Amino acid sequence: MSAAAKINAPETRIGRRFAKLKAEGRAGLVTFTTAGDPDYETSLAILNGIAKAGADVIEIGVPFSDPMADGPAVQASSLRAIKKGMTLRKTLEMVKSFRKQDDETPIVLMGYYNPIYIYGVDAFLKDAKKAGIDGLIVVDLPPEEEGELCLPALEAGINFIYLAAPTTTDARLPRVLAHASGFVYFVSITGITGTRTANAADVAGHVERIKRLSDLPIAVGFGIRTPEQAAGIAKIADAAVVGSALVDKVTKNLDAAGNPGPNTVSDVLALVSELAEGVRGTKRRAAS
């Protein structure tokens, strides 16, 4: 039995959310913003409005000094947040505060392993569970390092979401999926976040490839920026992930001193609404 089987999907927010999407016959929108960017209050305000604006699953980036899989937009947002004093501990507080008004929308933390390792894996999982975190995406923890956090997270009842890439061969895919839970995150391009745009036909082929081996929902991310692109992905996958385009809205609203302008929150949420419309206006193919 896979360790992931310990987590009973209907009992998790992620499982319930994807079941609901399936029942509605549509794909979901997954949003990514960086915790504490450009400051704690603004970032919490974005978080508190984002589900209403149309996010079905919320990814929160945990700032790290050396985000080696991220493009310039997310790198800069990460550094801004760190400079303003954002930490993993405060990220958990932020989620706790969000959970007071939303107990339904799944929250997935995305980031790199070192801040979690330094926090302490056991303490982190305990605090993350308590804060209402549903899943983890840790970019630099491939299946080869599953003993570090993936298996303990499953034990603690938190989904560990694996990335699959275009470079993940058919021979390797079962290894990636062995302990995958929650959903599978397909990285649609070979590259870093926010830099290239995926070719929908290529993505469809990869999604098929994963579907043949797994019943988990598949979210597609990296390089999706516009409502049209999100709609294109919504036709072929269970969810579209948009990150850098939202982070760019934050960046654009910064004043010279690096403080958020008055339209930061509304601009981010407006784009989320447009993206959600793109995704929701798209009928899923019957088979998936």
Add this chain to the structure above:
Amino acid sequence: MSKLNTYRSGVDENGHFGIFGGRFVAETLMPLILEVEKAFEAARHDDEFWAEFHRLMKHYVGRPSPLYLAERLTKHFGGAKIYFKRDELNHTGAHKINNTIGQILIARRMGKQRIIAETGAGQHGVATATVCALFGMQCVVYMGETDVQRQSPNVFRMKLLGAEVRPVTAGTGTLKDAMNEALRDWVANVEDTYYLIGTVAGPHPYPVMVRDFQCVIGDEVRTQMQEAEGRLPDTLVAAIGGGSNAMGLFHPFLDDESVEIIGVEAAGHGLETGEHCASLTAGTPGVLHGNRTYLLQDKNGQIKDGYSISAGLDYPGIGPEHSWLHEIGRVKYVSVTDKEALDAFQLCTRMEGIIPALEPCHALAHVGKIAGGLSKDHLLVMNLCGRGDKDVFAVAEILGTKL
């Protein structure tokens, strides 16, 4: 801890030295890392591969480098016999070329045509650009913008050799950011590109692979010391940034219990000032650039910049095998300040007629601290891993001389 039968057995199947090392990389890179491992494993069991490696070591790099008895310094310190392993005499002026020759042969076996590398002081960048010119491959070197300014002669050398130097402004614009940027390039160009890492760090198999290529240093010392003194050395000393020259000297002697081994980190302005890059003596274990190792970081796990007068040492991490050797106590790690290294620089230049790079000056400064207290038949080997041509401008500035 019970004593190990050997300290040289390498790593487990996932590339761990004890808890250190591993493969902490994004999924996009993972298949490629496994390919590199496969290519390296095939090469290391192939006599023809090693024959070509050693042919190039001899005729292109100029190996073996001499093991030189530094008589005046020996007399000056008044104790142990001090031998220099003269890796500064290598083509391109440092030990870095041992590794770039080895890896370019691996890249060629893998059919890769484009080579990327990170560089701090520019020594590894120059060594990479050199072998790319030799093998007719495209070369892109990532270098922190601060370092591009500080090391302009090496930037020009790389360009002369046909490499493209890309200044990195992301993050703090230093060596660690250059490494991040190289990893980002690799993720985006997995098909045709090989990442030629310059030190015994990064995801498995790099720490093992770079070590095995640098072991030519220690293997030679073993033979040369046998010829010179008819026995093993008593003490080995080498400077450590990422730790490749040190690992190359140390590794062949790890199982010789009688050999004392000392790695010297850069204490910069002093450990108490926080401005240093002594990852082992003042850092904590963490995960960065594909491996778990000792790092300079804050209490939240954010990586700090290293500082040293020597640009070749200011990496905030260290090779994972060093972390392991530190924890099991086989190698002793100490640190030396900028000022002590500068004093050693002048001493070596005046007394031996050798202008050393600032990196091995850290090792020499420590030698100066211990040599006098050792007996006259004590055999000490210090790795003089690079020459100081690249550093004369920086030293002139510090000494207040206008060139």
